[in-house]
Amino acid sequence: MKLPVMPPVSPMLAKSVPTIPPDASYEPKWDGFRSICFRDGDEVELGSRNERPLTRYFPELVTAIKTELPQRCVIDGEIIIATDHGLDFEALQQRIHPADSRVRMLAQQTPASFVAFDLLALGDEDYTRRPFTERRAALVATLADSGPSVHVTPATTDPTTARRWFEEFEGAGLDGVVAKPLTLTYQPDKRVMFKIKHQRTADCVIAGYRVHKSSAEAIGSLLLGLYTDHGSLASVGVIGAFPMAKRRQLFSEMQSLVTSFDGHPWNWAAHEAGDRTPRKNEISRWNAGKDLSFVPLRPERVVEVRYDHMEGERFRHTAQFNRWRPDRDPRSCTYAQLEKPLSFGLGDIIPGLTKEGES
CATH class of the missing domain: 3.30.470.30 (DNA ligase/mRNA capping enzyme)
Structure with missing residues (x-):
């Protein structure tokens, strides 16, 4: 070349x-x-x-x-x-x-x-x-x-x-x-x-965390959930952009909520062997060796996050911390609060981009 x-x-x-x-x-x-x-x-x-x-x-x-x-x-x-x-x-x-x-x-x-x-x-x-x-x-x-x-x-x-x-x-x-x-x-x-x-906001339930790669006593990311119409807690994404001092503070604060997977809404032991994440068979395709297991928390704490848009039932990108919401009942954190964009076809943006029969 x-x-x-x-x-x-x-x-x-x-x-x-x-x-x-x-x-x-x-x-x-x-x-x-x-x-x-x-x-x-x-x-x-x-x-x-x-x-x-x-x-x-x-x-x-x-x-x-x-x-x-x-x-x-x-x-x-x-x-x-x-x-x-x-x-x-x-x-x-x-x-x-x-x-x-x-x-x-x-x-x-x-x-x-x-x-x-x-x-x-x-x-x-x-x-x-x-x-x-x-x-x-x-x-x-x-x-x-x-x-x-x-x-x-x-x-x-x-x-x-x-x-x-x-x-x-x-x-x-x-x-x-x-x-x-x-x-x-x-x-x-x-x-x-x-x-x-x-930029939008949503109130989510904290249901787990992953430790930081450089310290076993610091939060790497907090795992976010929203309740579905059927009452189950769906995994919707994570927040993880914190200074190291805040990561250590969060780790200390979360210890009172740590629980076992028994009865936890994201019980990996009830899934297929090897499925250790909130989403079934979640892997990191860019880093196959990355450990995506997590520490389960009782889903009792609510956080308001900023996000840009959804991809299916999850935040497309990592959400950003906004504030804690101690006034919110975790069960009130549902998908109903999310803004839904108007439907628009890709073919109306670039003619011929989608072909009849594709799904």
Whole structure:
């Protein structure tokens, strides 16, 4: 492979801001695997945000890229799995699997797409020092005939349209809006773009904790639950961003609530052998050796957390601590309190992104 921009490249990043800034190009924030695609003839490499190659996990995209992208190019984008019900991040995570046979089976069952949003190189030309407006125009022209697996993200310079996208597109599983200054050059690993994400709060029950990796007497994360309509306590996510002094304080505070798994709503002993987490057969696909077992707590303490959006029945990202709610009855912490976004189809964002019959 010989390109004007060679792998690995860390993607350009965005910092969170509370409102949509003026004088920028606005795009939907796709919720998938960030990836920089390098193509030089028959050689294709899909890099990740942390520079780990993703190529072997998406063989169908490698084939599509050889058909739909120029012979020599470097393009920044997002790998997604699009369904008629929105983006499926869980299906995307399942691709990170050591068995090639399983990866290829999933590639047929749940094929991925690549949504392009920046051009780093084309032919022998390095575009990284050009302003974003030039890169965007070249990207649109270059991928004018792409598809059905490679798509160009929508973009607008109208803040009113961006605000409408922010409200509507969440119903299709998108993550917010990204704003790019019009004169911005491509700056790897720098937070020079802006992202505007949904922020909501929910009152959750603390039902367990994991110890911190550096200390057996410090909290690594607190496990959150919400009650379902049937009265069972569902695991919805974790909070874990605490200073070390707070982690030790929390560990001390939680000891009075420590209990056994007997009668606990997340009794791993009642599940299949090896299932030691609130979610059945939970594993860390990026770190197979990571211990995800937890210490059970009596579900008596309520915490208010901030979250952006749900993926199925769980918080898509790690929730953030807001405040304790001693005034709340744990049983009152149900899914009914969660805001539900309007339904919106991916095909209304990018025509042809979902195909009839996909689920």
